[in-house]
Amino acid sequence: MRILTNTTSPYARIARIALGEKGFDLSGTEIVNPWDDAPALLALNSAARVPTLETDAGLPITESLLILLWLERKAPEPSLLHGDLDRIVSLAGRAMGVIDAQATIVTNRMQVDPDFAQHRVGKRRIRSIVDGLAALEADPPGYAGGTPDIAVITAVVARDYLDLRFKDEPWVVATPRLDALVAATAERPAFRDTKPYI
Template sequence: MKLFFSTTSPYARLVRIALAEKGVADVQPQLTDPWKDAPELLKANPSARVPTLVLDNGQALTESLLIMLWLERQHPQPTLLGNDAPAVLSTMGIAMGGIDAAAAIIIGRKMTDASFDESPVGLRRRRSMVQALSRLEAEPPSPGASTPDLAVICTVVLVDYVRFRFPSAPWLPRTPKLDALAAQLRARAAFASTLPRDMPPA
């Protein structure tokens, strides 16, 4: 299998962590800047977005949540749904909303410039981030003793992405519990090896 990913994408990081936590090793990582429209990525994914996972039979899976759905079906153990799947998915949805909002601001800046942040839509996305982080800080998901579930994975991906993209934003809430959770999970190779960083120069 081949996984198109970038080092900045929180969506690609979700999939990379999920693959690693499930011990799926037969994946060739293909570092790709989706904004450069690499022909191979465009062929596999008409939206030219990462993550895109091309299976051994040539079928391409796109969209992080769909890739993780396939992964959970294909490799049920260890499960990423924890002991209480609806609770895990509910918390995951909050974190995913925060990731979508943060990514929307970064993409919005590409459409206009930093003024996007304080446009009506930009402010709405900020509010989504603030609300998601505040809700998660009030009830942080518990990492438990074994494989972290999708609520934990998604929350940590959100927190690390926010710190990466919005390092000193004064409008963000303080989230000491979430920061501690992210720091704790960094002890796991799946998390440490995928921390967001700028893409290397082409």
């Protein structure tokens, strides 16, 4: 198995953390730039996006949340859905809303219009980030150590991506409870080895 990723994508990081937490060997990780239409990526995924995973049989598995779904069946233990399922999925959905909004702004600023955040859709996505993070901060996923669930994984990925891409934005506010979650998971190899960088 190998996973094609870049060093920044929050979607790819979710998949990589899940693989790491489930004990998969990530030495086959291949860093690609999806915007360069890397041939290895295009051959597996016509959407040319990361994460793209290739099974040992050569089958592509794409889409971060489908990769999580596939992994939960492929390697049920340790589960990333242990605990209160409804709450975990609800909080993970909130965090994914933040991540989707963050990715929309970054992609459009880089590929379409540096002033994208001033447009109507850009403003809506900033609101999604601000309100989504505020809701997560008010009621963060619980974490007492050990294997994290997908609410913890997605909330940490969203918080770290904020630092990577939006640190100096005037609308960013302090999130001490989410910061504590980041700190509590930071030394786990699956999180430490996938910390995003530009």
